[in-house]
Amino acid sequence: MPMIPLYLASRSPRRKDLLSQASIRFQVHVPAEPELAAPKNRRKEQPGQIVRRISDAKAEACAAELRASGCTEALILAADTLVFLKEKVLSKPADETEACLMLKRLSGNWHTVATGVTVLAMNGKKSTKKSIHVTTRVKFFPLAKDWIHWYVKTGEPMDKAGAYGAQGYGAALVEKFAGSYTNVVGLPLGETLSLLEKISGHSRSAFQEHK
């Protein structure tokens, strides 16, 4: 049993699934504040810096809400994933037309997926925060027009950065990964567990159901 409850500050079903895959016990607390929009990409800010800045902000927002509700001890896990094509952010598509356009741009090319992960430990009035980022390079198969059309019609692209999900119907779109797979799904799992261990001072087994 962990000494401190773990809160996931994300509504993403993919992140919930990944934590469950590692048998981690957690509660969800999504801060009421809206997710920060992806900022205009500043020249000097790298993908990793952008996603860490956003995951930090999500963790802080969650901590503020938990404190306001009287909670004094908690571990908070926040994450943010963005897709970068030639240094431009591809966010969630606004409609099917934009999803088709994004997929056409990804077709046959390499792109980068970056996830920022922040763990914040609240302990009375003190808090400790640490964040990491993981980047993965992803190469798409060249996609035929009717294949893009089929994929968009599944509805899967609509709530996903870059207009695809590597773990669903989108699995057939990807030719190669260079780096972490779970990072592309939304949470680099091994790195996240190590970060939890480091901040909490507990081994990962303290957070697991299945022992």
Added chain:
Amino acid sequence: MPMIPLYLASRSPRRKDLLSQASIRFQVHVPAEPELAAPKNRRKEQPGQIVRRISDAKAEACAAELRASGCTEALILAADTLVFLKEKVLSKPADETEACLMLKRLSGNWHTVATGVTVLAMNGKKSTKKSIHVTTRVKFFPLAKDWIHWYVKTGEPMDKAGAYGAQGYGAALVEKFAGSYTNVVGLPLGETLSLLEKISGHSRSAFQEHK
């Protein structure tokens, strides 16, 4: 609608799931003949050649059974996945002790996963067969003893080549992929769909439920 029924010559739940992820319609026909054991690794036979030889044999065995039952038109999909560490095959572990040993050897190291895929088209007395192989390099995190112990206790390693499943509890063991992810799960999805298209002369949409 495909003109010809598609048979998957494999009992692997992972392969069924992957085909379903691409919305492919298929039936399962596992040839009664036992799977060929992984042969002693011959000096001159590469991982890709070994898995193709085995997937070819599975497809042929399936075709023979379907012909014997009076079927004259079918597409058959067979596959075989093996894990190679320094040119040695890691097959399914015999027991928990062997699973622990395999995971210790994989810990912190790169290994290779190779899948052979064969598509065989039966058309009256004629048949056409084509096979491919895909290899992926996989790097494990350094695994602490209690983490290996926990993972083996989940039971997941027992029916899997190399004693792990990348898509289950094992997701947290893998640091990096270099190449296809679905190949490591058991069927390189995009390559398999292309092979089906090539042999059948139909676009992949002819095999899909979701249109």
